[in-house]
Amino acid sequence: MNVRLASREGLLTGFINLCCILLGLTGLAGTMVGGWFHLSSRQPGAWLLLLGIAVWGGVRAVRRVPDPSRNKTLIAGLVAGVMHGLTLAVSLWLISTLLDAGAEVRKWLVQLTPEAIRLLTFGLSPVAAAALMFVVMTTAGLVGALWVRASERYPWQRTLSKGPTTVRTRFLALPAVQNFMQRKHSQQILWGGGLLILLFFPFVLGQYWNYTLGTVGIYVILGLGLNIVVGFAGLLDLGYVAFFAIGAYIVAILTAPAPHGIMMNFWLVVPIGIVLAALAGVLLGIPVLRMRGDYLAIVTLGFGEIIRILSKSDALTDFTGGPRGIRSVGGPGLFGFDVSSEFYFMYIIILGIVLAAYVTLHLQQSRVGRAWMAMREDEDVAQAVGIYTLQYKLLAFATGAALAGFSGVIFASRNKFTGPEDFTLLVSINVLCLVIIGGMGSIPGVVAGALVLKGLPEILRQLADYRMLAFGALLILMMIVRPEGLWPSTRRQMELHERAEQSGEPDAGSSPETGP
Amino acid sequence: MAMLEVENIHSYYGNIHALKGISLTVEEGEIVTLIGGNGAGKTTTLRSITGILKPRQGHVRLEGEELAPYKPHQIVYKGVAMVPEGRRIFARLSVSENLDMGAYSRNSKSEIKADLERVFELFPRLKERRNQVGGTLSGGEQQMLATGRALMAHPRLLLMDEPSMGLAPVLVESIFEKITEINKEGTTILLVEQNALMALSIANRGYVLQTGEIILHDTAEALRTNEVVRKAYLGIT
Amino acid sequence: APAVKCDDEWGCATIQKGQTIKIGYVGPTTGDYSNFGIDISRGAELAVKEHPSVKGFNIEMVVEDTQGTPEQGAAVANKLAADPQVVAVDGHTFSGSTEVAIPIYDKAHIVMMSPSATNPSLTKLGSAVFNRVVFHDEMQGKFAANYIYNQLGVRKIAVMHDGGAYGKGLADMTAGFFKDLGGTIVGTEPITPGETDYSAPLAAVAATGPELVYFGGYDADAAVLASQMASAGLKGVTFFGCDGTYGKNFIDLAGEASEGAFSTYVPIPESAAFAKFKADYEAAYGDPQGKLSPFSPHGHDAMSILIDAIEKVATQSGSSLIIPRKALADAARSTKDYQGLTGTLTCSDTGECAAAAVQFMVVKDGDWVKGPGQ
Amino acid sequence: MNILAAHKVTKRFGGLVAVDALDFTIPQGSIVSLIGPNGAGKTTFFNCITGFYRPEDGSLFFNDVSLTALRPDQITAMGIARTYQNIRLFANMTVMENVLVGQHTRLKTGMLGAILRSPRARQEEAEALEKAQEMLRFVGLAGRGDWMAKNLPYGDQRRLEIARALASKPTRLRDALGLTILLIEHHMRVVMGISDRVTVLDYGVQIAEGTPAEIQGNPRVIEAYLGRGAASGLGQKTAVVAAAA
Amino acid sequence: MATAVQTRAKRTFRIGRLIRPAIGVVVAVFVLWRLYTVLASQSFGPDTWVRFAISGLVLGSVYAVIALGYTLIYGILFMINFAHGDVMMLGAFAGYFTLEAFNGAGFLNKNLPSAIISVVVAFIVGMSVSLVISIALERIAYRPLRTAPRLVPLISAIGASLFLENVAQLTFGVARHTYTNPEVIKRNIGWTLMVGGKEVLVAYTGVLTFVLSLLLMIGLYILVQRTKMGKAMRAVAEDKDTAALMGIDVDGVIANTFAISGALAGAAGVMWGLHMGVIYHYVGFIPGIKAFTAAVLGGIGNVPGAMLGGLVLGIVEAVAPAALGMPFQLKDVLAFSILVLVLIFRPTGILGEVLSGKKA
Ligand SMILES: Nc1ncnc2c1ncn2[C@@H]1O[C@H](COP(=O)(O)OP(=O)(O)OP(=O)(O)O)[C@@H](O)[C@H]1O
């Protein structure tokens, strides 16, 4: 029984290791570790990764053993190590034999460059390399097993794996913060201080950061808008980008010299963009908002795509500039000054965020917000307590669309360009992700989510080709570790934690790691 | 050995400490009833026995075997079935499919068929509505279905959470008769009822719960005459 | 460090000892168009390998990913513009992303050399920093129309494109020139790029009875089109692509169906340098050069020109290197008779540096050969 | 004067006639109970009143206004509130919020008022809160305002549902005695104790109507519904309440 | 007061009533007008229409098979499995490698049986690989989120989709790969129909795709409606706790569901490769979204609905642009418009969803 479980763990981690090799993660680890420690060779990093996973396999195997005696531990570790080693050794042998035979392995598996293989084989013959791999990995499995045993004496391990607390609760639990919150005007001081900092912000940031954070800011406004639609009213909108695009195209068409040469003043266009986007929300909403749940999701997704396809289609080229988009979009001026640099835009964006946050916050804590929430919980009953659901859905949709239109206007004007490629499905998905990662229904959550979602890929840039891979994995991880989001509203947090514990996690309950 | 033995269990909903050390036993062939006011923890006790909610502390044993390591569905295979609070029938499945689900843990076709006949005999209305979708049944019909479904498992231990809820008075009388009948045929029963008087009239023993603790435990006879119980739970002054 | 003397109108980049001279490379390295971005970056990387340093200062190629979108193009441009060590950019790769980037680099005085942004209007924006080593769509369209009409003797063509800025622009221009020559456009059918079934639009095209199908777009879509033409009722009709469809990849993907298909190609003269480039490429990346896109030599040339220009204007001052920015931009733009992989390159005063010759290639027996009459 | 009048209301499901040409009235200010065996059509009739079902035939008037063409929310706006046989609360909202939502039709704050937090909106909100507190006290849930509704035990969920239904009334509780109630209950002690009149349904048809005392002695009702041991009160938690202004 | 309420109510009610017929009339007039102009201009002969129809049917059957998997998972977890298309893509790659291996060993075109065996094995491998990935996906990315609000698994699915796409890009490269079919079912051979005096090709691969998808749909329908497993799936879909109280292993049932849907995706992937010929790391994304659209169109959670939705969508994409005289570039616009229209008139899809609301 234990042997079977242990060998399963060994196989599993062995397979993961193999995947790392096939994905070229060994090479990446080699480069990165080499970079940090100024090594000339990529071998240490690569092997560090391989060994790490093998050790982890050993650890997992031992964790499967109910009450491990020393012998049982050793056997589990050994079995896992052997299986792990076998997996890798056989694959390595296969690959290097194929290579020696002149097969073009790289035609199918592009990461298996001769260099990458050499990292693993040290230039040995296939058999020798496989044998080496086997021995090393078996040892690593054993080490993992022993490590569990050793670490069991130290309780620190357990405190590390304690249940999740949010950044918010941790922050609020700090004594200084507690003290402050009890003071009289703490709220006002907080708001004032925050605003002041925001006002000075653009000065200290350079051009790059003003631009990047400006983008984040635009996504914050988008997020606040979608938060109303999804978070408050519970309408899953996967085509939110459509309203963003409408705002952007409106400012482009009305202020750019081509294709129409209308060249209106930016400040006049802002309200037009907002109103037209809201109107589009209503127009789309009337026929589709009678649909429930995920029907709405796919219909809105379709709407987003329709807008994008139309904007680049031959049919509308004369009107929208087609796939080439519209250039020289006008920027804002103030008393004759041109204030359209990243720096000034930062102020416009900050102003936009503050306004949007103000509106959302007040809506949330009002009769309107409650009606949305009720609708989200149970539409029939909401209707039965007197809420005209269609009207409230339209209201949510239109408010969300207005905010999206507004950010679209800023976006296009700041880039001085707009084109269909900026309005792909990915934008809708990103905004949805940031709302949920931040914590659905929570306003500070939107800010946190935008920072992570737009910031993370920037940070991950050093992973080069692997950045979207890592990003995908992090999305999953984030949801598992913190399903309530980074900065959840109090309500969400309550909802989730209870549910998670109430379910009693039958799975965890039966595994020896978390026995009663 | 007792059919069911609950020893000092503590169950939580998040931070809410719902059961604070409940202990009770049910011997084979008995009807035991749990009574108590709103929020006393009756439902929570049943949920803790079936494993839907895992107690953080304490033991639940079925014929001496610890149930903690088992998942809820495995516990069903050991012969425990439940009529859940609020009926919880499968709204999109037809009446007969609902009953089939009740017999999910069993294999013998002929035995299942016999039990189906018995359920239809107990609740002729269900037979009439065999092909109606569960969700469109009336409240009382749903309650019958929930009870019938639990019987389809042919359990050795049957947990019933307010089986008379939503039934017309004529039917309430008969359902208590039927519970006694089922019990006579060899099914041990743990019964939760708001309608404490009725419950005590058919039970062997009873436990009184209050805010997650057992405050009284006695034979049904004694409880029925107990002053405190009469005042608080039987509505008799 | 001693005060550095710089009398350049746009100021100078100062590279301290131990620092590197950074040259950006911007293109989509993830996402739908990553094959282009990655391929061109490889060309550029090889150029850096060939010429790794200037006056003892190492050159570092900073690769930035745009996923092909203008939005990220702007983000990346701002990032590069904020780094004082960045003096030049090999890029951007797509016209949309280039378009938003030009004003940013103009302001930051960073010289650009795009390997593949072919939108004709880019050089008409009056930018002092933008140059490109790829010939633009207008030229190509004109030549292609001419070739089809005069050399192939075709009078009725159908035009397809992928709806992208490049594909549509090119297809529109070719169609325009073809009409001017007296030919007929029997049908226009834009498609959705990235799909693998175009049998329905092809059937619609077939119904118009063209002698030839002109396609503006990229090789992957072209290959799907070419291989589905026969079964959609276009048996025997010539497929005529563009420079976006040229490359080994097209033949690999379309297999036998590629036989007889045309494409445009900036002839890369067979030279020792090019042979070496091909060998280096395959050794370094495993793929044969030209598999992912036809532009890797352009990536290489753009990078080489930039490095050469830096070499020309950089001066050493104490332990640091001074690169005057305006001088650098001027140097790049005054490139003359530069022997690149893609030919002999000379920049016009608007920044068009491509070798102007165009060649039309046709697939014969599974390989690209020069089309008839050239 | 009758606050609610049903005339020949019929509702069918396929071949089943759940409510069969039912005539039914509720006098203003009275408490009327609707009882009958399981599946008699009580809930169905109720759903017809509140607009969830559209009867195939017949007419329904509330204060002489026809209900047949109205949406459930419009019907609520006219002053009819309900609870459900299978409790349906807004599970992920707090107890307080549930009651506040119950007051929806009574409050006026719109989009603009909410955003600007006009003094009027603020005052309305404060009053709403106060009223909600009162309702919670009334049903015995005082102090539970910030619990999640779904965490209440079953019995308390029922109370909350009643509080939510009562909240839609414009008046304060102490003036609420003029409430008209339509009650569906299987708990005989409750029914017989508080009803002014009782109507008994069986197979969608009215089989008896009268005061509680009359009904209790009616042999048809005993036969079809009450059973022999009828007098004993039977514990039920399935109230369906209609409160009308 | 009461009458005021009533008149207002009546008015909105009337307007609400008018929206649908108005939309219906406008659309019908538009469609008829376009259809008339197109048919009158006679730009397409009958052979072309047949070509469109065939193309649509085949495309639609692939959509249908993917949609079946979507519908299954949606039906049980109410979750849009965004990564489903990518599971299909990996299945397509697995089939591709299998065929390459047979080809490399010189087995692919030895004789007819060898070709059949190769294709069958390719299907088996493709389906198994997708099955395993689908189960792993559930285990790693969705199971821990079982109790979380519904949108959380959606995000996790989006993450999984990105992850799988990039795994494919990194291991198999950015280039596209062309399927090597056995000679007997090369993509451009098949039966020839004579329509209006012109030849129209019905490719064997297309027929294979269509027939196979029908078989898979029927098999799945029987599984869901008739077997104990199927009933358990439906019970779990409704109420997991209560299902467990019936003795149903909820985790097991869900894992099985993912296994089945994964296998279907794998089959779709291999079908895609054999018929369309080209695969690459993004090849699953668009079909994935289309398949979800198809599932909704047919009535989500409904097995025959998914099939019908897939076919309708495929045909709309292939026929509608031509019929309405629009460029094919706008086919997705038409596809989504059809979806909206269908939902306006049948809010739960063509065949209706199997999910019904709670009772009041
Ligand atoms: N899902 C839940 N989340 C949090 N707390 C809960 C939950 N369900 C029940 N509780 C709490 O647990 C306690 C016991 O509730 P339980 O449902 O067991 O009571 P009960 O005795 O069955 O009451 P009733 O007669 O009303 O059904 C109550 O205080 C209740 O508020």
Ligand SMILES: Nc1ncnc2c1ncn2[C@@H]1O[C@H](COP(=O)(O)OP(=O)(O)OP(=O)(O)O)[C@@H](O)[C@H]1O
């Ligand atoms: N949608 C429906 N489709 C088919 N039959 C239905 C539907 N809704 C209700 N019924 C049937 O109509 C009859 C009346 O149901 P109703 O819910 O009105 O009963 P009730 O009087 O409320 O009973 P109970 O006291 O048990 O709640 C029942 O037999 C029920 O099964």
Ligand SMILES: [Mg+2]
């Ligand atoms: Mg209870």
Ligand SMILES: [Mg+2]
């Ligand atoms: Mg009822």
